[in-house]
Structures are given as C-alpha cells and as structure tokens.
Amino acid sequence: MSENKQAPRAAVGSSTTSPGSDNNDIRRRGFFRWLALGWLAFAAATGGFFIVIIRFLYPNVLFEPPQTFKIGFPDEFSPNSVDTRFKKKHNAWVVRDDESIFALSTTCTHLGCTPNWLLTENKFKCPCHGSGFRITGINFEGPAPRPLERFKIGLLDDGQILVDKTKSYKWEKGEWENKDSFLKV
Amino acid sequence: MSLAALKSVIDAISAPTISFTILTVAFPFFFPPTDWFEKIHRKLGFWRLWTKKGGIIGLLLITAFFVLGYFDKNFNITLTKPDNFPIVLLIYSMFFYIWLGMYKAYQNDERLDAGLKPNEYNDPDDKVLVWPDLVYIEFIALILFQVFLIVWSILVAAPIEEPANPAATPNPSKAPWYFLGLQEMLVYFDPWLAGVVFPTMIILGLMAIPYMDINKKGDGYYTFKERRVGIFIFMYGWIVLWLFLIVIGTFFRGPNWNFFGPFEYWDTHKVVALNNVNLSELFWVKLLAKGLPSNILIRESLGFIAVFVYLFVLPVILIKTKLKGTYETYGPTRFVSLMIFGLGMLALPIKMYLRWAINLKYIVAIPEWFFNI
C-alpha cells in the first residue's frame, strides 16, 4: 500500500520536468489533492460541529438571582460585626470592621461549601472540611488555600450601599487594596 | 468498665495516624511481596488469615465490632444511617471475597508446589452445556439477589432529609460514600490534585495494569505466589488507599471534618489545632529567620526542587541502582508508566505523613495561581 503511494510522488517530480510524460500521474496528483481537501473539509466541519455542541451547553440567559443588590445605609451596620441577612439570597456577608465595610463571598475557597459565622469564636467555619476564616476573610486553619473573596461595593446617589457580585477581589493578588473592594466609613 | 476501656482503646487506634500506620506496616506481612516478608509471614502465622479458621475469625471480629457499635449510643447514630448500610455490606463483602480469593490462591499455590495443575484446570475436551448448567446458576443467583434487595428495601427506608437549602450547609457535608476516599484525600491535597488529577490517574492507572504487568503466570486461576508483587501493589492501593479511606470518611469523620473515634460523641465544638504551614514558610521563616521572598518562584523554589527530585531524579537514580533489573526487563515505556502511577500512588501516604509529622500544608504553595501541591 505505502509503496503505491510513494511511487506516484516520485514520478510527479519527473513529470513536471518532462512535459511529455504520462498523463496518469497528473490525474493522480489532482486526485490526491482533492482527497486531502475533502478530508480537511470533513475535519473542519466535524470540529466546528463539536464547538457548536460545546457552546450549546452555555445558555445566553441565566435565570439566577440578580448579581447586584442594595444592602441599605452604612450606619445600619455596627462596627466589628458580621451581617448575615444577605447570606441566603445573595451568598454574601456584609462585614464592618473599624474603618470599612466590605462584602465577603460565602463560598469557601476550598470546595465551595458555605461556612457559618460563629459569633462566639469570632470566625467563619466551613462544615465540609473545617476551614476557618477570620472576620476579615483571611484563612487561618483547615485546608482552604486562600482567603474568602470580596465583592465590589460602592455607594449609590441615594446613600445606600450597592454590592456588585460580577466583580470580585482576591487578597492574594493584592486586590483588597482596590478602592472598590471596601467602603471607608 | 472493661468495655468502656476497650472502646476507648478502639477510639484511640482508629485515629488515621495510628490505624493507617498499623495497616501499612502490617500489610506486607499479610500479602508478602518478597522472600523476607514471606519468611516472617510463615514464621509468625500471618498466613493463617488465609485459612478457613482465619476467615471465620475475621468475620467474627467484624461482627463483634458492629455489635459493639450497634449497642453504643454514639456509634449507633452513624451506623444506622440508611446510607451507611452499604458501608457495612462493603466491609463484610470485601473482607469475605478478598479472603476467598486468597484462600483459593493458597490452595492453588500448594497444588502448584506439588507439581499439580491449579484447581480450576480441566480437560479442554470435557465441556459442560450452558443450558442448563450455567443458566440455572444465573437464574438462582438473580432470584436470591432480588429477594435480598426487596427485603433490604422493605426494612430500610431510603434517606430523605430537609428540602434542599443552598444557604445552609449541613455539618458535616459528605459526598456519596463511594467518593469518600476522594473527599478524604482532599484533606491532604488541593482540589485540582485530589479531585481532578488523582481520579484521572486512578482510572488511567487501572486501565494500564494489563500493559504494565508483564508477568505471564497466574492467568485464569487464583494464585498468590506467582504474582505476589502485583497483588501486593494492587491490594495496597485498593484496600488501604481506597477502601480504608472510605471507611474513615464514613465512620470517623464528624463535624468540621474532624476525626472522631467510632464510639466518640460528635461534638460540633471539638477544638483541633489546625496550624498547618507551607514548606516555604518552614524554610524561609523558621529555618532562615527571614521574611518570605516576594518573588513567587524564588519563594517556592525549594518545593519545586523537592517535586522535581521526586518525579524526575528519583526514577533515574532507581534505574541506576535498585531497579536496574526491572528497568531492563520492563523497557523504558513500561518503566516510565510504572513510575508515574507508582509515584503518584505513593504521593498520598507521603503527604499524609508529612502533614502528621510536621504539619506541612503545601510543598509548593502558589494560591495566586491556584497551584498548590
């Protein structure tokens, strides 16, 4: 089989130099070109089809709760406390420390369970694998590899606070320095 | 009094640090892979586990453990959870069938020693008809099993808890029991390793077994002697690194994924010091008393070197020294796959002991890139 394939190719070179040589080679060359093109087109169509199928798995519209929500006025939050009101619906804690208010994601950075705020022990504790986070969101025990993420937070014109979950800030990338990651009070 | 003492002893030795060590150390004496282990195995009577007496005693011990557990008010709670019943079945059936396989293997080994053919051998011309000789066996097995399933279904109601609530994570949250081995690995490894790379390697490694095992003997009959190294490696992975981790995950992991002995009360507020440190912190901060370097690659260089040595230098050293003969018989491709899957498998106990011994969290810790080893 392979010999058959090799033979015409060797002959092709000679056929171009000597115009009077066998017609058969030229026809065969043309045939292999069309064959290659055909397979290429087939591969491209199949590949394109698979890409379309994969794209099919990602819908254009998601019926999930809105990603931005109002949480009220800054003075509603008492210093050094964790507000757990928005945990259920929006997966966020609102924390106020000495100088700022920030919104922490309730998704554990280990495997995405929801930790609980333990008031008496002053920490977030994940029930799945025991990761612990301080009130700031910094991890200090258990398998969690990095701190909880913070969501974008800002003041609206009416004085209320708006949390935007489409943008999150990671401590380990130094993003908590970003002005949108906390609200000075 | 003595019962309580017995329970506290069982609680104490159930701790992964102790039970895992006992299993690992005892393992080669029950499945002896070399002549030396074989000698001790015979001398100290470990081989008796693979006799009828050994099997019965083993089953009785398991039963005693469960009876003790059933009448203990703490263990009873975990033991009687409907979804944990399969684990009870798992412990019984795995013990029984591995025992059965080894029992038959030892019988055959004796026959082979005496120059006889294995028990399974029969004259190639002397065949039986599938109808009815096999069909009726299948029919009976099928009916008995169906009866068993119906009885099980009548006696044990399928679990149903509160309706799903995405905001309230139960404590502890467990994966289905057959994945608890993976969840247990998550204690020691990052999700990308324990949840993605290791499962992939387990599947590929299992599929690669027939291509890596070039021992032609022991095909089609139970035998231990002719394939002792192969059986040892497979059974260590299967029993200690998979089934045992499932048992730990089911019975011994309570709230906050803390360890609890089987007879211990699951106290949500049990305080366990979890101050794990990374290799980089050990090296730069504790050993050199400096701050961590700001350059990530320099900070983690020691971890990278350690992983590199483990994965690439160690096999080369082994080729030159201890496994020279193995390398020559197996050839480069087989040897490399043996090394990949073997070192991958060994990484689990190594990381476990590093955690227990020096509270090591990550060998390479780059949370910035989600790259932790």
Next chain:
Amino acid sequence: MEKPDNKKPLLERMGESQVWKSIIRSGVPRTRRQRMHAILGSVFLHLHPARLPKHAVKVGYTWCMGGLSFFLFVNLTITGILLMFYYRPTVEYAFTDIIDLAEQVPLGIMRELHRWTAHAMVLIVWLHMVRVFMTGSYKPPREFNWGVGVILMTLTLLLSFTGYLLPWDQLAIWAVTVGSNMARATPFLGHEGPGAALLAIGDINLIHVGSDVRFALLGGRFVGEATLLRFYVLHCIGIPFIAMIFMAVHFWRIRKDGGISGPL
C-alpha cells in the same frame, strides 16, 4: 396437518406445537443438540457460548459478579423507568414528588429498590473487578476488555452520583455541591484551576465562573434548577446510553478474546 397425539404428555405436545416451535426452533431442550440450539438460537442467551469449560460455571471461580452487575443494571433501568412516571425534575416539585413516591403511590418501596440496587451495583462492580484481578483475567489477550471494564465502573459511579442529586434534599444538594466543586479546580478548564489565568486575551479571562467546565456540568454558577435538569437527563439517558455501548463491547470482547479465562 398432523393430528396431535393425545397420549403424549402436555409439555411434550406444547413443545411440538407450531407456536412453541416458531419461538424456540429446537423444541423443548432435552437432547444435547437441542440444548445447544436453545443457547445459539436465542438473541438473549447467545451472549453465552453453547458450551463452557467446567470451572467457568462454578460460582467459586466467577463469584457470579459480572452477571449480577448486568442484572442490576437491567433492574435499575426498570425501576428507574417506573420512577420517571411520578418524578418531575424541577426545584418546585422534585422533593415533594419523592415524598409522594413513598406515601401516595402503591408499592411505596420503588425508590428504595432503586436506591439500594444502585448502591449494591457499585459494590458488585467493585467485587467483579477484585475477582478479575485475583484470577489474573486481565492478562493478554484480555487487556483491552479490562480497560472497557474500568470505563464501565467509572460510568457506574457517575450514574450513581448523578442520581444522588435527584431527591433534591439537603443530602443531595450538598453531596453534589462538594463533588462538582472539584471541577472548579480542573487545570486550565476550571476557573479556579492552575493555568486557567493563562487562557486570557489581554485583560479578559476566557475561563471564568460562567464559562468553565463546571458551568457546563451544572448549567449555572451554583447547583440549581438547571443542574437538576442536566443531572436528570444525564442520569436517565446520557450515561446509560454510553454505558450500554460499552457493555455491548465488553460482552462481545469476552467471547472474542477466547471466552472466560482459565488455566491452560
């Protein structure tokens, strides 16, 4: 037309009737020849060869685990189809439908049968693997079929895992949350996996929470309505379809690789 011989026993007359003979061509399998025909002529039984070496029919050798695995798969298909008559995979109804299955439907143990059979199948498949390993039956020429078996075992676990979500209770949602969150960490393809940040055009990450491999599995950013539907479809049709193809290959190759293993 031949006149039926009334003196012959009923069973024999039945065996010679046109109806019977149209179904089982060889008549009542009494002779050696008829018995072999009973196996060869039946589309279901011809999974088996007509004759086997003696050790191969012994429960002590095979533990019957492979046959039981297949039986449990059929069993789960039947109970599963019955459950589908009552179960609706939506957040609103899923949980209450499960409750109703126990309380409002006659023979209230159908879900139990399905669930416990599924657990048993995982066990039986594992035991099958242990048996095949212990008898060295993966050795040449059966290497490929062992690989097919490993895939079938993985599919069994995935079937069981996708089914775990369907009751939509706390047990279900959190087991699946823990399990599927590992997909976040898939190298390159998960948004929290190593290397995912490299797949970016300028400042825009190609792999984020709404575009990674976990999203394709869950159909959302978290385990919710879309996840329930996707898992339901995978559980009822997707994975069984793939498993059946592999099973066909598995059974075919047992025969083609020389039948059940045995000593030479």
